[in-house]
Amino acid sequence: MAITVEPLSDACGAEIKGIDLREPIPESTMKEIEDAFHEHVVVVFRGQDITEEEQMAFANTFGGLGERQRSPNGSTPGGSYDTPFMFVTNIKDEKTGEPIGAFGDGEMWFHHDTSYYENPHKATLLYSITLPSWGGNTCFSNMYKAYDNVPDDLKAKLDGRKVLQIHDYKRRERIDIYNTDISGMLKYEQPIFVTHPITGRKALYISRLMSARIEGLAPDENEEILEQLFDLSEDPSVVFEHEWKLGDMVMWDNYASIHMRKDFPRDEPRLMRRLTLKGYGSLN
Numbered sequence: 001m002a003i004t005v006e007p008l009s010d011a012c013g014a015e016i017k018g019i020d021l022r023e024p025i026p027e028s029t030m031k032e033i034e035d036a037f038h039e040h041v042v043v044v045f046r047g048q049d050i051t052e053e054e055q056m057a058f059a060n061t062f063g064g065l066g067e068r069q070r071s072p073n074g075s076t077p078g079g080s081y082d083t084p085f086m087f088v089t090n091i092k093d094e095k096t097g098e099p100i101g102a103f104g105d106g107e108m109w110f111h112h113d114t115s116y117y118e119n120p121h122k123a124t125l126l127y128s129i130t131l132p133s134w135g136g137n138t139c140f141s142n143m144y145k146a147y148d149n150v151p152d153d154l155k156a157k158l159d160g161r162k163v164l165q166i167h168d169y170k171r172r173e174r175i176d177i178y179n180t181d182i183s184g185m186l187k188y189e190q191p192i193f194v195t196h197p198i199t200g201r202k203a204l205y206i207s208r209l210m211s212a213r214i215e216g217l218a219p220d221e222n223e224e225i226l227e228q229l230f231d232l233s234e235d236p237s238v239v240f241e242h243e244w245k246l247g248d249m250v251m252w253d254n255y256a257s258i259h260m261r262k263d264f265p266r267d268e269p270r271l272m273r274r275l276t277l278k279g280y281g282s283l284n
Helices: 027-040 052-060 143-148 152-158 219-233
Strands: 004-007 014-017 042-045 086-089 108-111 123-130 138-142 162-167 186-191 193-195 202-204 211-214 239-242 249-253 257-261 271-277
Touching: 004 027, 014 027, 027 042, 027 249, 042 239, 052 123, 052 271, 138 143, 143 202, 143 219, 152 219, 186 193, 202 219, 211 219, 249 257
Parallel strands: 014 042
Antiparallel strands: 004 014, 042 249, 086 271, 108 257, 123 249, 123 271, 138 239, 138 257, 162 186, 162 211, 193 202
């Protein structure tokens, strides 16, 4: 099976052509895909027509599937927890009116998936099933490049520090941890800078949506530095924007990237099927 890898931007992202994910993939080809994934951070497979079982089979070639965790305070997105899949959608059940999935409408700020777990999931695979007439693009930020752009004096100040990652299933709102009871929310302190266990490269590990407090800093300084890091992580020079087409499956490195969703018409259905991969272990 001959594949080609075509870079999609200077920031990150590559399309892998010449592959049908319904078919068995030779070991040598899987090695090429894995190498492309680690080099480009985000890989895109266009024109796929895959079932849940076929998506799961492909994901399993990269290791075990990630498990979803319920928030202690009961604030969880919609959809079943009896399956490894999460449906990212604004579609509601016709009978009950309840969401059939999670994170339905509108823009969603930059974030890592599961950064608030002790062992964050290493990758996400998202497959497009139904798309609106416009919008809903996903932007990916290369956090290797973002780390490289952190000024040396700030790197020295932050080296070895941790940042509280927390999520309460908001999409466009940071949690005010100084005036909010966070005891029942999913959260974990992670290093601000992480070394990728496969590539050995250093990445910035913060996001506007989920990073709340850097250890050892007063509130004002914390906010000032986080804003500086957010701006570096969202600079257009490190961002690739993916325009979805039906049958796209996109896989991204959850240690080396953050992602966000752009707005789309709220009266038009959008349905994406998501799997995550179990992480390499603790980042600490």
